[in-house]
Amino acid sequence: MLEFGSNLGLPHTRSMGNGLFELRVKSKEGIARVFFCTKVGKKIVMLHSFIKKSQKTPKKEIEIAKNRMSEVAKNETF
Numbered sequence: 001m002l003e004f005g006s007n008l009g010l011p012h013t014r015s016m017g018n019g020l021f022e023l024r025v026k027s028k029e030g031i032a033r034v035f036f037c038t039k040v041g042k043k044i045v046m047l048h049s050f051i052k053k054s055q056k057t058p059k060k061e062i063e064i065a066k067n068r069m070s071e072v073a074k075n076e077t078f
Contacts, residue, residue: 012024019038020069021037023036030052032052034048035062045069047065
């Protein structure tokens with residue numbers, strides 16, 4: 001992401017809508033997801049990460065990321 005920015009596209013990243021993105025990470029240990037957003041000045045803010053255990057992303061995990069994204073939007077120090 002440092003080299004190419006937040007717009008890596010599938011299969012690496014996916015838009016979740018309204019400025020929320022999902023970074024898709026695969027390793028020997030399993031599949032992880034990291035939700036992030038971008039701020040003015042091309043800052044990338046990692047909001048929430050978890051190990052994926054089912055095919056579908058749990059709504060609870062998406063809600064955590066959305067809540068944190070709204071906190072970031074309100075906070076001008078980011």
